[in-house]
Amino acid sequence: MALHVEGVDLVSKIYRLPAALANQIAAGEVVERPASVVKELIENAIDAGAKRINVVTEFGGKKLISVEDDGEGMTPDDAKLAVERHATSKLRTSDDLAAILTLGFRGEALPSIASVSRFRLRTRTRGAMSGTEIRIEAGETVSAKEVGAPEGTLIEVQDLFYNLPARRKFLKADTAESAQISKLVSQLALGYPEVGFLLRSGGRTVVETPPASSLAERFFQMYGDRPDLIEVRKQAAGITIHGYVAALGEAGPVRGPQHVFVNRRLVRDRTINHAIQQAYSVATIKERSPEVHLFIELPPDRVDVNVHPTKAEVRFLDTGLVHEVLRRGIVDALGQTGVPELVLSQATLTPSLPMAGALPLSFGVRSADPLGDAIERAIQMPGIADASAFMGASSAAMGMNNDPRVGAAPGRETIATLIKPMTPLGQFRNTFIIAVDDEGLAIIDQHVAHERILFEQISERLLSGTLESQRLLTPIILDFGAGEHATLKGHFEGLAKFGFELEDFGGTSIRVVAVPAILKIEESAAALRAAAGDLEGLTPGSGINESVRQLAALMACHAAVKANDPLTIDKMKHLLDELRRTAHSSVCPHGRPVVLRLTRREIERNFDRI
Numbered sequence: 001m002a003l004h005v006e007g008v009d010l011v012s013k014i015y016r017l018p019a020a021l022a023n024q025i026a027a028g029e030v031v032e033r034p035a036s037v038v039k040e041l042i043e044n045a046i047d048a049g050a051k052r053i054n055v056v057t058e059f060g061g062k063k064l065i066s067v068e069d070d071g072e073g074m075t076p077d078d079a080k081l082a083v084e085r086h087a088t089s090k091l092r093t094s095d096d097l098a099a100i101l102t103l104g105f106r107g108e109a110l111p112s113i114a115s116v117s118r119f120r121l122r123t124r125t126r127g128a129m130s131g132t133e134i135r136i137e138a139g140e141t142v143s144a145k146e147v148g149a150p151e152g153t154l155i156e157v158q159d160l161f162y163n164l165p166a167r168r169k170f171l172k173a174d175t176a177e178s179a180q181i182s183k184l185v186s187q188l189a190l191g192y193p194e195v196g197f198l199l200r201s202g203g204r205t206v207v208e209t210p211p212a213s214s215l216a217e218r219f220f221q222m223y224g225d226r227p228d229l230i231e232v233r234k235q236a237a238g239i240t241i242h243g244y245v246a247a248l249g250e251a252g253p254v255r256g257p258q259h260v261f262v263n264r265r266l267v268r269d270r271t272i273n274h275a276i277q278q279a280y281s282v283a284t285i286k287e288r289s290p291e292v293h294l295f296i297e298l299p300p301d302r303v304d305v306n307v308h309p310t311k312a313e314v315r316f317l318d319t320g321l322v323h324e325v326l327r328r329g330i331v332d333a334l335g336q337t338g339v340p341e342l343v344l345s346q347a348t349l350t351p352s353l354p355m356a357g358a359l360p361l362s363f364g365v366r367s368a369d370p371l372g373d374a375i376e377r378a379i380q381m382p383g384i385a386d387a388s389a390f391m392g393a394s395s396a397a398m399g400m401n402n403d404p405r406v407g408a409a410p411g412r413e414t415i416a417t418l419i420k421p422m423t424p425l426g427q428f429r430n431t432f433i434i435a436v437d438d439e440g441l442a443i444i445d446q447h448v449a450h451e452r453i454l455f456e457q458i459s460e461r462l463l464s465g466t467l468e469s470q471r472l473l474t475p476i477i478l479d480f481g482a483g484e485h486a487t488l489k490g491h492f493e494g495l496a497k498f499g500f501e502l503e504d505f506g507g508t509s510i511r512v513v514a515v516p517a518i519l520k521i522e523e524s525a526a527a528l529r530a531a532a533g534d535l536e537g538l539t540p541g542s543g544i545n546e547s548v549r550q551l552a553a554l555m556a557c558h559a560a561v562k563a564n565d566p567l568t569i570d571k572m573k574h575l576l577d578e579l580r581r582t583a584h585s586s587v588c589p590h591g592r593p594v595v596l597r598l599t600r601r602e603i604e605r606n607f608d609r610i
């Protein structure tokens with residue numbers, strides 16, 4: 001395009017964008033919705049050392065967003081610079097960029113916001129006689145003057161996107177935008193316990209957290225007492241992990257929000273998500289997103305924060321290291337009652353095991369439940385597990401020192417020799433096996449115990465090839481929903497490893513030619529239907545291991561003895577012997593506990609023998 005300027009035809013087709021337009025373009029990335037404005041303004045206040053931050057919004061932030069802080073404020077000259085593009089106090093050289101210590105660093109937020117709203121900045125530095133007020137509309141400065149003002153900074157953003165109707169149209173209903181804002185303020189409040197936050201939305205107080213002295217205190221302010229979460233603390237290789245994560249309850253870990261802060265910056269990160277998933281997958285396969293609130297600290301030069309337009313992602317220099325430290329931190333916390341560190345290291349180094357589920361770690365060993373009733377408590381206490389958890393938990397309950405042999409990282413063979421066999425006494429309601437050993441009484445859920453045993457065996461078998469299959473005399477034709485049919489078709493090969501021989505029968509039908517030898521024929525159909533559902537429900541990208549793992553668990557579940565199945569004493573004995581040989585046998589593959597124990601100490605105490 002040729003421009004006509006003062007009678008001269010310019011040949012150049014390129015020209016410099018006016019500042020307001022450049023800022024609007026930048027705003028396209030920085031300011032997506034009211035919540036992004038709130039985020040930028042709160043982060044500025046935090047960077048300015050604020051101890052109190054008050055946020056007020058009207059109409060989901062579309063009409064008004066106001067953020068006031070008691071931070072260091074700006075001088076008149078700084079205030080004028082602050083609203084210009086690429087003006088920042090947080091960065092001077094490219095070396096600084098390699099180790100960012102502040103939340104902001106680009107010098108883009110304020111000019112971007114001011115270019116798409118009616119913007120007012122009022123600020124005063126500590127000890128200054130007066131303050132400065134600047135008004136900007138759609139990027140054009142309307143006024144800048146000296147005013148009286150409290151120390152700190154107030155920024156008001158009115159009529160967001162009023163000059164960009166197309167962007168405004170994309171905003172959601174006020175309630176939805178308000179919800180995003182309160183979620184964001186809560187998240188930042190969690191990340192900055194020392195700062196007091198107040199959010200008022202449409203005249204209602206939505207978040208109010210006075211300054212707290214620790215994460216634990218802030219956590220309590222926000223979430224109350226949460227016995228279903230456990231604390232994570234880990235320090236290794238210059239990386240520190242602290243926070244709270246879902247414990248392994250009877251029904252698996254609780255689902256919930258996943259908050260991850262890296263050097264106090266709230267981020268989303270695939271490596272971190274994967275590490276969390278792996279840590280939990282050792283004990284449970286069902287839960288996709290356990291609640292976590294995690295704080296990861298590492299030297300600022302080991303993480304690049306300048307990789308995402310809204311600074312919501314980071315890049316680690318040593319991705320593998322972060323993954324491993326985090327995974328171990330969570331694994332330690334989940335299994336903390338009975339897993340000596342040595343066992344853990346050996347387990348993690350065992351190279352030949354197929355999936356996380358086969359690592360000889362112990363889980364489901366929960367600390368004592370604060371129920372009043374002693375028997376209730378004893379029953380709810382730890383299950384047996386592999387040797388480490390078993391010895392650790394039971395000897396702790398006996399008030400004895402841990403057997404030193406336990407720390408010697410037993411392999412599977414030694415595990416079996418370390419645990420004395422349990423003697424089955426009988427069944428309770430044809431569902432639970434009652435057994436005794438020197439340490440006390442044990443109540444074993446026969447279905448979940450058998451399920452765990454089979455899961456390990458299946459996993460191991462898959463390592464060396466495929467499961468045995470049995471051909472059907474007459475093939476079965478099964479009908480599926482369209483989605484399930486498509487899913488199954490995509491997994492014929494994988495299912496063949498488990499012993500299923502399947503053919504597409506046209507429409508949404510599948511012909512079953514052979515089934516796994518471990519399954520009864522009538523169970524096979526049910527297992528296949530469940531497999532279709534499970535595989536369809538898998539999040540895309542969760543990978544082949546995850547589907548194998550799910551199928552192994554499913555197969556184990558269908559092949560295992562059921563509740564209400566009467567068992568002979570011999571069968572019970574066999575089951576208990578197998579259980580002794582099974583890694584982390586205290587929880588079933590779905591995360592349910594396998595064994596409840598009533599320890600000798602509890603029994604004696606209840607008979608007043610201590």
Ligand SMILES: Nc1ncnc2c1ncn2[C@@H]1O[C@H](COP(=O)(O)OP(=O)(O)OP(=O)(O)O)[C@@H](O)[C@H]1O
Nearest residue numbers: 044045048082088089104105106107108109110153
């Ligand atoms: N609440 C505040 N209190 C004191 N100074 C502030 C405040 N908000 C902004 N500033 C000053 O204005 C500058 C520009 O802010 P702006 O948010 O535009 O950029 P930034 O924070 O440096 O980087 P980023 O674009 O990554 O947020 C900041 O560097 C800071 O010096």
Ligand SMILES: [Mg+2]
Nearest residue numbers: 040044104109
């Ligand atoms: Mg900023």
